[in-house]
Structure formats: C-alpha cells, structure tokens
Amino acid sequence: MIKFIFKGILRDKNRSILPIIVVAIGVFLTIALSGYLSGMLSDIIDQTARFQTGHVKVMSRAYAQNIDQLPNDLALLGIDKVHEELENDFPNYTWVNRINFGGIIDAPGANDISKGQGPAMGMAIELFSEKSGEVNRLNLKKSLVDGRVPDKSGEVLIGYEFANKLKVKVGDELTYMGNTMNGSMTFAKFIVSGTVRFGVASMDKGTIIIDFTDAQQILDMANGAGEILGFYKDEVFIQEQTEQMCDEFNAKQAQDPDEFAPIMKALGQQNSMGTYLNLVNSVSSMFVIIFVMVMSVVLWNTGLIGGLRRYQEFGIRLALGEEKGHIYKTMIYEAVLIGAIGSVIGTALGIVVTLLMQKYGIDISGMMKDATMMMPTVLKSKFSPQLFYIGFIPGLLAMVIGNMLSGIGIYKRETATLFKELEV
Amino acid sequence: MKHLIISIISILFIGAPIVTRAQTIKTSAKTQDATAILNRVDYNINSNTSIIKSNMIIYGRRNSRTVTSIGYSQGKDKSFSEYLAPEREKGTKMLRLENNLWIYSPSTDRTIQLSGHMLKQSLMGSDLSYEDMMENRKLTEMYNAQVVSTDTIDGRETWILLLNAKVDDVNYDSRKVWVDTQRYVPLREELYAKSGQLLKKTELKDVKKIDGRWYPTKINYKDMLKDGKGTDFIVLEIEFDTPIAPYIFTKASLKK
Numbered sequence: 001m002i003k004f005i006f007k008g009i010l011r012d013k014n015r016s017i018l019p020i021i022v023v024a025i026g027v028f029l030t031i032a033l034s035g036y037l038s039g040m041l042s043d044i045i046d047q048t049a050r051f052q053t054g055h056v057k058v059m060s061r062a063y064a065q066n067i068d069q070l071p072n073d074l075a076l077l078g079i080d081k082v083h084e085e086l087e088n089d090f091p092n093y094t095w096v097n098r099i100n101f102g103g104i105i106d107a108p109g110a111n112d113i114s115k116g117q118g119p120a121m122g123m124a125i126e127l128f129s130e131k132s133g134e135v136n137r138l139n140l141k142k143s144l145v146d147g148r149v150p151d152k153s154g155e156v157l158i159g160y161e162f163a164n165k166l167k168v169k170v171g172d173e174l175t176y177m178g179n180t181m182n183g184s185m186t187f188a189k190f191i192v193s194g195t196v197r198f199g200v201a202s203m204d205k206g207t208i209i210i211d212f213t214d215a216q217q218i219l220d221m222a223n224g225a226g227e228i229l230g231f232y233k234d235e236v237f238i239q240e241q242t243e244q245m246c247d248e249f250n251a252k253q254a255q256d257p258d259e260f261a262p263i264m265k266a267l268g269q270q271n272s273m274g275t276y277l278n279l280v281n282s283v284s285s286m287f288v289i290i291f292v293m294v295m296s297v298v299l300w301n302t303g304l305i306g307g308l309r310r311y312q313e314f315g316i317r318l319a320l321g322e323e324k325g326h327i328y329k330t331m332i333y334e335a336v337l338i339g340a341i342g343s344v345i346g347t348a349l350g351i352v353v354t355l356l357m358q359k360y361g362i363d364i365s366g367m368m369k370d371a372t373m374m375m376p377t378v379l380k381s382k383f384s385p386q387l388f389y390i391g392f393i394p395g396l397l398a399m400v401i402g403n404m405l406s407g408i409g410i411y412k413r414e415t416a417t418l419f420k421e422l423e424v
Numbered sequence: 425m426k427h428l429i430i431s432i433i434s435i436l437f438i439g440a441p442i443v444t445r446a447q448t449i450k451t452s453a454k455t456q457d458a459t460a461i462l463n464r465v466d467y468n469i470n471s472n473t474s475i476i477k478s479n480m481i482i483y484g485r486r487n488s489r490t491v492t493s494i495g496y497s498q499g500k501d502k503s504f505s506e507y508l509a510p511e512r513e514k515g516t517k518m519l520r521l522e523n524n525l526w527i528y529s530p531s532t533d534r535t536i537q538l539s540g541h542m543l544k545q546s547l548m549g550s551d552l553s554y555e556d557m558m559e560n561r562k563l564t565e566m567y568n569a570q571v572v573s574t575d576t577i578d579g580r581e582t583w584i585l586l587l588n589a590k591v592d593d594v595n596y597d598s599r600k601v602w603v604d605t606q607r608y609v610p611l612r613e614e615l616y617a618k619s620g621q622l623l624k625k626t627e628l629k630d631v632k633k634i635d636g637r638w639y640p641t642k643i644n645y646k647d648m649l650k651d652g653k654g655t656d657f658i659v660l661e662i663e664f665d666t667p668i669a670p671y672i673f674t675k676a677s678l679k680k
Contacts (some may be wrong), residue, residue, distance in 0.1 A: 062485060066651075073484050073549070104545070106536045114537055175534050177527070181488055183482050183549020184512040187529035187536075220512075260486070 005333050009341075014309070016338050019302050022348065023342025023399055026295045027391035028268050031350025034358065034380070034390050039382035041280045045267065050137050051123075052082065054145065054229030055269045056093070056242050056247075058082065060260040067270075070100050070226070072181045074260065077224040082262055090245060096132045097225040099124035099215045103178025105158075105208060107166040109396045116166030120176070121207050124215030127151075137231065140196060140209070146170050147194025150211060156190035157209040163195040165205070170194060176208075180220035188218045199378065225393065230264075239277065242266035291394055299402025304409075314410055324410050331407045332400060339399030343392040350391055356379035456568035458585055464560040464608035465601075468637045473498045473668050478663040482550045483653040491548055492660075500561045502673040513548065520558050528678035531637060537679050550623070550655040551647035555595045563587065563601075566594050574605075577612055578629075581605040596623065597636045607638040623650050635664045 009016045049055055059067070062074040076082065079097060086095050101122040109115030124134035127150050135141060145160040147170035156174060158166075168174060169192065176188045190210065198204050199244050216222060232238070249264040268274040317327055361380035473496070480491045490511055497503040503520045507513040515530035525543060529537045538545075541556040563569075567587035577581050582602040589597050596613075602612035609631050613623040624647055628640035639662065646654030671677055 073486060104538070104542055106534075108534060112535050117536075117542070119542065175529075175532055175536060177536055179546070179549045180512065182487065182512075183484060183546075184489065184510070185516055185527075185529075185548050186512070187532045187534065189534075190640070224511070360630050405657070 002333065002337070004043045005330060006337060009334060009337060015334075016341075018341040019299060019335075019338050019399060022298055022302060023339055023395045024346040026291060026298075026398065027343045027346025027395035028349045028353070030291050030391035030394060031347060031387050032285070032353045032357075035350070035354030035383060035387055036379070036382035037280060037287075038384060039284065039354075040278070040360065041382045042382045043380060045081070045273070045277070048273060049231070049267055050139075050216055051198075051200075051203075052226075053265075053267045053273065054096075055232050055265050056230040056246060056264055056329045057226040057270060058086065058230065058262050058264045059096075059226065061263045061267050062259045064263050064265065065242035070102055072099065072101055072219060072221065072226055073183060075099070075181055075221055075226045076223045076262055077221075077229065077260065077353060079223055079228065084092060086228065086230065086249075089249070090230065093230040094133060094233055095130075096134055096229050096231070097212050097227075097228040098229055099212060099219065099221065101178060101215065101219060103224070105166065106164075106175045106177060107168045108173060108175060116168065118162065118165055119206060120162070122178075122215070123207060123209050125209060127209070127211040128213075133231075138209075143196045143198060145197050146193045147192065150193045150209075153211060153214055154194035157194050157211075158192055160195040160197050161203040162203040162206050162208070163192065169194055176218070178219070181224065182217070182220055184220065185220055186220070188214075203406055205343065226355045228262075234330070239266065239268045243268065246294070291398075293344075295394065295398030296401045296405070299399050300405045302402065303407040314415065315418050318410075318413055324413070328407050328410050331403055331410075335400045335403035336396065339396040342399065346395055347388060347392050351387055353384065354381045354383050354387060357382050374412050433507060458571045458583075459564065461571070461583060461585060461603055461608065462564050462569045462587075463580055465603055466564050468607075468609050468639060470500075470560075470562050471637070471664040473667065475574070475661075475663045475666055476659055478651050479656075479658045479660060480548070480633075481551060481656040481658065482548065483655065484549070485652065490547075491550075496672050497560060497591065498668055498673065500565075504672050504677065505556070505557075518557075519673065519675060519678055521673065524559060525554055525556075526675060526678060535675065543554070546647075551645040551650060551652075552655060552657075553595075556624075556645070559595055567593055567599065572600075575602055575604055582611055598645060604631070607667060609638040611640075623656075624648060634662055638666060 005296060035251045058076070060074055063071055063076065064073060083095055086093070098124075101124065103120055103122060105118055105120040106114050106153045125134040125138065135149055140157065147157075150157060158168070158174070163169065166174070172192050174191060174192060176186075178186055180186045190208075196209070198207065210226070216224065232242075243266045246264040246266045246269065249262075253261050253263065268277055314327055318324065332393040358381050361378040363378050436542060475494065475496050476571065478492070479493045480569060482491065484490050489506060489510065492509040493503040493505050493507045495503060501520075501522045503518075505518045507516040516526040519526045521527075525538045526535050527538060541576065543558065544552060546552070547554050547557055553654050566589060568590045569581050569642045570586045570588075571618060573584040575584055583606055585598040585599075585601045585603055597618040598616045598620075600614040600616070601610050603609070605612055609628070610626075611628050611631075613626040613628070614622055615622075615626075617623050626646070628642070628644045629644075630642040631638050631640050633639075639659070641659040641662075643657040
C-alpha cells in the first residue's frame with residue numbers, strides 16, 4: 001500500500017512538489033531559528049556565567065542586596081572558612097574568588113601630566129592559580145590582542161579599546177585610583193602586560209583585569225572577596241540542580257542573623273536571568289506552536305487545491321465502489337509520506353545551516369560600537385539533538401492536519417450525483 | 425442693571441492688575457529680603473582666606489572612619505588640603521585652582537588631575553563628592569533667592585529660602601536653605617537636581633561665633649541616593665582672613 005502511494009507521489013509530481021517545498025521551508029525555518037535562538041541564549045548564559053554570575057555565586061547578604069553598586073564595603077570576609085565549607089559540601093564545583101571594583105585609571109605622560117584617564121570597571125580574578133582555571137574560563141589567552149596574561153603581581157590586562165583611549169601599550173604604566181573596602185582613598189601602580197578583546201563592547205571600552213591577591217591588598221580586603229563563584233566541573237549549567245544546591249546552602253545559614261553571613265544564588269536567580277531564561281523558552285514554544293498553526297492553514301489550503309485538482313479522480317474512485325473512508329485513509333497516508341519527505345529535506349537543510357552558524361556565526365560588532373550592555377559580538381547558533389524533531393514533528397503534523405481538514409470534502413460527495421458531476 | 429454689569433467688569437479688569445501689582449511688590453520685597461539674607465549668610469560662611477582643621481567621620485555599614493585634614497582656601501578659586509590621618513590617607517594632598525583638581529598620592533608619588541564627570545565621584549567614600557568639596561563660591565553669585573516659609577529647628581526660628589540657579593555651572597540646580605533668623609547661618613539644606621530629585625541633605629549644628637562670624641562647626645552631609653547615616657564634618661580649628669603663603673596654591677606644594 002505504502003509502496004503504491006509512494007509510486008503515486010513520484011509519478012504525479014504536481015500532487016507532491018508544492019506541499020514538499022512548503023513543508024521543507026517551514027521545517028527549515030523552524031530549525032534554523034530554534035538553533036539560532038538557543039545559540040544566542042546559550043552564548044549569553046555562558047558569557048554571563050563566566051564573567052558575572054558563575055553557575056552559582058556566594059556573597060554576603062548585604063552585598064547581594066546592593067550588588068548593582070559593587071559594594072565592596074559589604075564584601076564577604078573570612079573566606080577561608082567559607083571555601084572549606086563549600087569544598088566539603090559541594091565537591092563537584094570549582095570555587096573561585098572574584099572582586100569587582102570601580103575606580104579611575106590614569107595613564108601618566110611626560111612631566112606628570114596624564115596622557116589619558118577614564119573610569120574603569122575592575123575585575124580581580126585568580127590569575128596565578130592554575131587550579132582556579134580562570135585564565136581558560138575567561139578565554140584570556142585567546143582574547144589577547146597584544147602582550148600576555150599577567151604572571152606576576154602588579155601587572156594588569158586592559159580592554160583594547162580602553163588601552164587605545166588611554167594611549168597606552170604593553171609595558172606602559174597605569175595608576176589606579178579608587179576606594180578601599182573601608183572607603184579610604186587608594187592608589188596603585190600597574191604595568192600593562194597585555195591588551196585583550198573580551199568580545200563584549202562595554203568591557204572592551206573600560207575593563208581592567210588584575211590578580212585577586214593584588215586587589216585584596218589594594219582594597220584592604222584581607223581574607224575577603226566580593227564574590228565566590230562556583231562552576232560545575234563539567235561546565236554545564238543545570239538550573240534545577242543549582243537552585244536545589246542554593247536552597248541547601250542557604251538553609252544551613254538561615255540561623256545566622258548577621259547581614260554579612262554568606263548567601264548563595266544560582267545563575268537563574270541573578271541579573272534577572274531567570275526571567276530571561278523563561279522568556280526565551282516561552283518564545284521558542286510560541287514559535288513552534290505558531291509554525292504548526294500557520295503551516296496547517298497553508299497546507300490545508302494546498303490540500304484543498306489538490307482536492308479540487310483531484311476532484312474527478314476521487315469521483316471515479318467513489319463511482320468504482322471505493323469506500324470514502326479508504327480514499328480518506330490513502331490521502332492521509334500520502335500526507336504522511338509527503339510531510340515526511342518535506343520534513344527530512346527541511347531538517348537536513350536546517351541542521352546544515354545551524355552547524356555552519358555554530359562554526360562561523362554572524363559578526364555584529366559593527367552594530368555594537370556604542371553598546372554598554374553585555375552582549376556577545378558574534379552571534380552563533382547552537383546545534384542540539386532536539387533540532388532533529390523540533391521541526392520534523394510539526395512539519396509532519398501540519399501536513400497531516402492540513403490534509404485531514406481538506407479531505408473532509410470527500411465525505412460530502414453524494415454517490416447518487418457522481419455520474420452527473422462527472423458528466424458521464 | 426447695565427451699570428452694575430459694567431461696574432463688575434470694570435472691577436474685574438481694572439482690579440486684576442492692581443492685585444497683580446500688589447503681589448509683585450510683595451514678591452519683590454521678599455526677593456529683596458531673601459537677597460539681603462543670603463548676603464549675610466555669605467558673609468558668615470565665606471571669607472577672603474580660611475584655614476580649617478577638621479575631622480570627617482564617614483559612617484559605613486560595617487564601621488566608621490575618621491579622616492583628619494587641614495584645608496587652606498583663598499577666594500573662590502584656590503584651595504589646598506592635606507590629609508593628616510588615618511595612616512592610609514596620611515600625606516594625600518589635593519589642590520584646586522579654578523575648576524582643576526589635582527590629587528597627590530604619596531604611595532605612588534603621582535599627581536593625578538581629575539576632570540569632568542570624575543569629579544562627581546565620592547570623596548574618600550564619604551557622602552561628599554569632589555565637586556562638593558570644590559564649591560567655594562558665594563551663594564549670591566550662583567542663586568536667586570526667595571523666602572518661601574518659616575520653620576523652627578532646635579528651638580531656633582528660621583526662614584526657608586528657595587534658591588534657584590542663575591548660572592549654568594552649579595552642582596545643584598536648586599536648594600532649600602533654612603536660615604537662622606538671628607544669626608544668619610544655615611541650619612539645614614536640601615540640594616536638588618534639575619529634575620527636582622532631592623540629592624543631598626545637610627544638617628548644620630554647633631554654631632559658634634568665630635572672629636565675628638557665626639559658623640556651624642558640625643555638618644552632617646547625607647547623600648540621599650545612598651544608605652547610611654551620612655558623613656559628619658567637624659571643624660576642630662578655624663582661622664579666617666589669615667594670610668596664606670602663595671606657594672601653598674601651586675602644584676609644587678603637592679609633593680612637598
């Protein structure tokens with residue numbers, strides 16, 4: 001039966017080409033856009049996790065409340081003890097210290113006159129600890145535009161656009177001016193060891209990276225850290241798992257009334273990321289539902305046109321004694337085959353494009369020149385196994401539903417009037 | 425009836441300018457009073473030169489710090505301050521000449537000039553910005569004043585003056601100042617942005633008569649955009665119109 005229908009499809013191309021093209025285009029668009037959406041989401045989550053939130057973050061309660069202000073005066077102290085606890089309770093995570101700080105960077109010129117000056121967003125990370133994996137995590141070596149990653153105290157990495165603005169190059173001296181965690185004025189000299197392209201416009205324009213121990217010393221934060229970031233050792237973010245872990249950690253601290261006691265937050269609970277994750281998931285689901293609805297209507301219409309074209313054929317088949325149900329059934333089988341062929345073509349095309357986009361991406365750095373928000377400058381798609389069915393099933397369903405709707409007309413044919421209709 | 429209507433119309437149209445004129449005279453008198461009040465406030469607060477040794481107590485959520493400094497100022501364009509304590513700040517110096525501010529750090533032996541929006545940053549983690557510290561002009565040079573109401577602060581009668589900027593280069597577009605009616609010294613101030621948002625509040629206390637001027641020796645600055653108790657500025661010693669050696673107001677004095 002299937003072989004018979006398949007032969008019919010091949011021999012009567014008018015019956016199949018248009019629906020196959022429509023299904024293939026629809027499936028292709030679904031897969032390509034889903035891949036692009038999850039790529040974009042994954043890039044943003046990944047970038048945010050690596051630079052800002054970790055998969056989980058531990059900080060003081062007071063710091064967490066005012067996190068937008070980089071309140072190092074409310075930083076977590078006694079971090080040795082906190083690390084001990086974290087490493088015992090959650091050995092699957094790598095725990096790293098970070099300090100985010102603000103200040104002014106001044107590039108000295110001749111005769112003690114500044115040749116450049118600007119507000120800086122400072123990040124202190126464990127540069128010299130191989131165990132922390134921070135250099136690789138932030139992809140610093142590959143992001144270098146010039147020079148090298150700091151390997152000794154007193155060296156600084158600086159965003160390449162910031163370096164251009166300050167007119168400094170590798171080997172030049174910079175002076176940092178800011179406030180310690182107690183509010184005292186602090187000054188420090190650094191040597192530029194390298195310039196770096198973070199791939200995030202706002203960071204390229206104003207970020208410096210120094211070693212964590214340097215920051216502790218400059219900002220009077222002995223045994224303190226602004227944040228302790230936890231990264232799952234497989235580098236995969238599983239929202240439910242991290243939230244459960246946070247609940248466990250926070251429950252242990254619940255008895256401590258100190259506003260500087262540690263609190264743990266998952267990635268999804270920081271920077272409105274939870275809302276963002278839910279929003280993107282909802283948009284993806286909505287996209288698939290809208291696709292199925294629109295395609296069903298289009299294919300219903302295609303089926304109706306096909307039905308009209310095959311009006312005579314169905315009439316003859318009914319006149320020859322074929323049952324209406326059988327005709328309807330063969331039509332549905334045909335739809336399944338056509339839908340499957342279109343979906344396979346669309347899925348294949350979609351996956352090829354997704355893989356190409358995953359490898360090469362689209363460079364939007366030109367559009368991000370004045371951006372101040374943290375966004376990747378190369379947008380990439382992401383291949384995932386769900387792409388194999390996310391377009392295929394709706395493609396098949398849309399074709400079948402479309403034909404089911406248009407095929408209802410078969411049941412409205414009256415055998416008594418068939419010969420009149422066929423003008424026999 | 426016709427005459428009555430004409431009379432009412434006449435009163436309405438002729439009377440209105442009379443009322444308006446009366447209001448103008450009253451407002452003008454108030455403005456004049458306010459300007460006179462402001463002049464006397466300026467006399468108390470400003471002098472040709474001043475040398476002030478002070479403590480600045482900065483209240484944080486974890487602890488508080490006291491920063492001791494000595495400041496020299498001459499006219500509205502020159503000031504120099506040296507931080508004496510604590511150890512972290514000791515030896516830090518600041519020089520302001522007109523709109524330029526230089527900061528010298530002994531730990532790096534560098535002098536950094538701050539400009540533009542950098543001047544809006546907090547001074548040593550306090551509720552004051554560098555701009556606040558730099559402002560030394562007379563109120564009458566920057567604002568038009570108007571008496572809007574009266575109030576009592578700590579048992580002292582005050583006028584509430586509303587000051588609106590008459591020049592562009594002011595840190596705060598408008599101010600509300602509570603001025604002691606007897607001593608012509610501000611006891612409270614509210615500083616507003618152009619949008620009308622309240623940015624800072626100051627409470628001025630411990631008013632003493634020094635060299636013929638009434639001067640508040642304890643001022644609490646509160647940045648309304650920050651949490652906390654604000655910053656106390658306490659005058660330890662003050663001298664008015666004492667000659668100051670000209671070299672103090674040079675960049676060379678920063679490294680001395």
